[in-house]
Amino acid sequence: MLITVEQATQRIQAGEVLLLAGDESLLKQLPQGTWIGGTIPYFMSETGGQCNTQLLFAHPLPKDVRVTKIHHYTETELEQIPEDAPENGFSVIIIPATSAAHVAYAQNAPSYPNIFFKPIIGWIAGVHLDQVGEISPKVFNGQTTEMTEQAAVVMHVSLPQDQVALINIFNLFEQGEGDEIYFEEEGFSISNCLVNGKSHNFAQYLLEKKVDIKYPLVADYCGAMVNVSFQGIDIENRTVNLYAPVFAHTAYKIAAPVEDYVSAFQRAFPEGVEPIFACNCILNYLYSELEGKKTGAIVGPMTFGEVAYQLLNQTLVYLEIKRV
Amino acid sequence: MVNNMLPTKNHTIWIELVTGQCGYRCQAVPASMMLARVIRSVQRDSSPENIQRCVSEIHDFFARYERVLQQDINAIFGLSH
Numbered sequence: 001m002l003i004t005v006e007q008a009t010q011r012i013q014a015g016e017v018l019l020l021a022g023d024e025s026l027l028k029q030l031p032q033g034t035w036i037g038g039t040i041p042y043f044m045s046e047t048g049g050q051c052n053t054q055l056l057f058a059h060p061l062p063k064d065v066r067v068t069k070i071h072h073y074t075e076t077e078l079e080q081i082p083e084d085a086p087e088n089g090f091s092v093i094i095i096p097a098t099s100a101a102h103v104a105y106a107q108n109a110p111s112y113p114n115i116f117f118k119p120i121i122g123w124i125a126g127v128h129l130d131q132v133g134e135i136s137p138k139v140f141n142g143q144t145t146e147m148t149e150q151a152a153v154v155m156h157v158s159l160p161q162d163q164v165a166l167i168n169i170f171n172l173f174e175q176g177e178g179d180e181i182y183f184e185e186e187g188f189s190i191s192n193c194l195v196n197g198k199s200h201n202f203a204q205y206l207l208e209k210k211v212d213i214k215y216p217l218v219a220d221y222c223g224a225m226v227n228v229s230f231q232g233i234d235i236e237n238r239t240v241n242l243y244a245p246v247f248a249h250t251a252y253k254i255a256a257p258v259e260d261y262v263s264a265f266q267r268a269f270p271e272g273v274e275p276i277f278a279c280n281c282i283l284n285y286l287y288s289e290l291e292g293k294k295t296g297a298i299v300g301p302m303t304f305g306e307v308a309y310q311l312l313n314q315t316l317v318y319l320e321i322k323r324v
Numbered sequence: 325m326v327n328n329m330l331p332t333k334n335h336t337i338w339i340e341l342v343t344g345q346c347g348y349r350c351q352a353v354p355a356s357m358m359l360a361r362v363i364r365s366v367q368r369d370s371s372p373e374n375i376q377r378c379v380s381e382i383h384d385f386f387a388r389y390e391r392v393l394q395q396d397i398n399a400i401f402g403l404s405h
Contacts, residue, residue, distance in 0.1 A: 116358040117388060164392055169353055222363070223349035224356035249367040250360075309357050324391050 001299070002045050002055040005029050011060065012142070017067055019092055019155070019277055020140075021123075021301035022056035027140050028147065034067050035142030036155045038094035038125030042285055042302035049290035049302065051128070057301050059277045062321065065089070066158040070143045072151040075104035078112070085118040086158035090165035090319060092277065093122035095152040096137040097304040105152065106311040107187065107245050116309055119165040121319045122154075123279045124305030129286075137304070164324050168273075169308045170298075170316040171225045172264050175218045175253035178209075183246045188231075190240045202240045203233045214287045215255040216314050217246065227255070229283055229313035243283075243305060243313045261288030265295050275318035279303050283314045329390060329397055333383045337400060342366050342378040350396045358385050 003011070005026050011018060012033035020027065020037035027037045041053045068086050078101060085091045095102045102124060109115055125137040136149040159165060182194040183202075193202040206213065213230035220226075231241040246252065258264055261284060278300040284290060285302040298316060308317040331337055340346040344363045350356040362378035386393060386400075 110357070110361055116354045116361065117385060119354070166392065167353055220349070221360035222356045223351065224353050224360075226357075247364070249364045308353055322392070 001058055002043065002052065003058050004055060008056050008058060011058070017061040017065060017157075018142070019059040019061065020056050020142075023053040024135070024138050024147075026054075026056050027138070030140075030142065030145065032145055033142050034070070035140075036070060036092065036094060036153045037140040037142065038096070038123065038153070038301075039138045040123075040126050040301045040303055041128050042282055044280055044285075044290065044295055044299050044302055046294075046299055048292045048294045049285055051291070053128070057299075059300065061157065061276060064160055064163075067155060068158050069156040070141050070153070071156075072139075072141055072146065072148055072153050073101065074151045075100040078105050078152060079108070081120060081154055082112060082114040082118050084154075085120070085156050088161060088164065089156065089158040090119040090121065090167070091157065092155045093120055093152050093307055094139045095122070095124050095305075095307075096139055096149045097124045097126045098137070099150050101150060101152045102305070103188070105307075106305075109310045110247070119167045119319070120307065120309055121167050121277060121317055122307040123301060123303035123317075124307075124311070126282065126304035129282075159321065162323055163321050166320045166322055167308050168318055168320065169224065169306075169312065170269060170318070171227060171314075172258045172261060172268065173216055173218050173227055173255035173314060174225060175220060176215075176256040178254050181217070181252045181254075182248075182250070183252070184248055186247050187245050188242050190242065190246060191238060201238050203235065203238045206233055206240065207235075211254055212257070214283075215257060217242075217252040218255045219247075219250045219252050226310075227313045227315055228252070229281075244311045258288075261290065262293045262295065269296060269298070273297070273318070273320065275320055278316065278318035279306055280316040281306060281314045284316070329394075329401065330383065330386055331401060333379055338379040338383055339375060341400065342375060342382060343370075346400075348400055351399075352389075352393055352396055354389070355386070355393055355396050358382060
């Protein structure tokens with residue numbers, strides 16, 4: 001829900017546990033309490049998609065959760081997150097875009113010890129698109145109100161034994177019918193690829209194939225479709241820049257086009273889902289022109305990257321709590 | 325946790341899983357990502373030691389989440405019969 005600074009302050013002072021997103025100037029005004037936050041001015045709200053620098057987006061957590069730890073993790077500390085997480089619960093991570101922690105988490109999270117043993121969900125903090133490069137994204141530890149642009153902030157949350165946290169992703173993109181693409185080099189900036197076993201310059205390949213880079217690369221992770229979005233093609237340096245790293249030994253395909261995100265969303269999103277947290281990608285907001293449009297009960301920040309265990313792009317991620 | 329449903333670690337289904345031979349596609353996101361992780365690991369290092377380590381890791385994962393991964397467990401277990 002979108003709330004004012006005053007409303008957020010009242011909720012924090014009343015002892016609520018909040019996951020917050022909003023403009024840096026708003027988050028800086030909040031008192032100490034059990035909250036974490038990250039900067040972003042784009043939201044999917046109950047009244048539709050919007051850019052708003054006057055209100056904060058709040059996901060209040062249920063009253064029966066227990067926050068066990070809130071901590072800033074530098075890039076070298078990130079792999080401790082599963083160890084610090086409670087045995088039964090979940091962790092919420094917010095990482096400033098382009099920070100050392102962002103790069104480290106993107107490249108290494110799938111290899112962290114026990115990363116898939118404890119649910120971790122979150123997002124990459126950003127800024128207004130007109131201010132990219134001028135202002136750095138920030139994250140906040142509400143317990144101390146400490147702000148940083150380099151480290152991730154994580155809230156570890158414990159659940160009662162009869163509850164379990166389930167992380168899900170909703171991705172409208174599927175692998176298209178085109179070539180299967182492999183990469184021998186891993187990272188955000190790629191020169192070469194293998195197409196049908198033959199080496200190509202990736203930038204040249206995309207240009208020759210006239211690939212619409214609004215549509216991501218999609219890898220099938222044994223049933224989960226994982227997107228890697230294109231930042232741009234650097235023609236001069238013959239490289240392709242991505243918003244998440246590609247990995248070796250993984251088959252990618254260019255996504256099949258999605259013509260109308262909102263209609264496709266309404267057709268495909270499962271009924272009865274009641275997330276306690278959700279976020280979606282700024283690229284879906286932009287490319288699918290979501291400003292003023294609604295995506296049902298799914299509300300939250302529109303972010304510079306999404307985390308469902310590992311970094312994702314152009315994907316909606318959400319957290320449910322189920323009784324077992 | 326008592327594993328009444330899971331095959332034991334020495335069941336061949338686990339080796340088929342981590343080597344990607346059965347091509348199973350999971351319903352649950354963490355199971356998908358976990359399976360993809362161990363398959364990639366085995367593609368990088370197919371030594372018996374690494375295969376066994378990956379079998380142990382994914383078995384422990386499914387044992388931990390047996391309560392919530394029933395659909396995938398039933399399907400994978402079914403593949404071996």
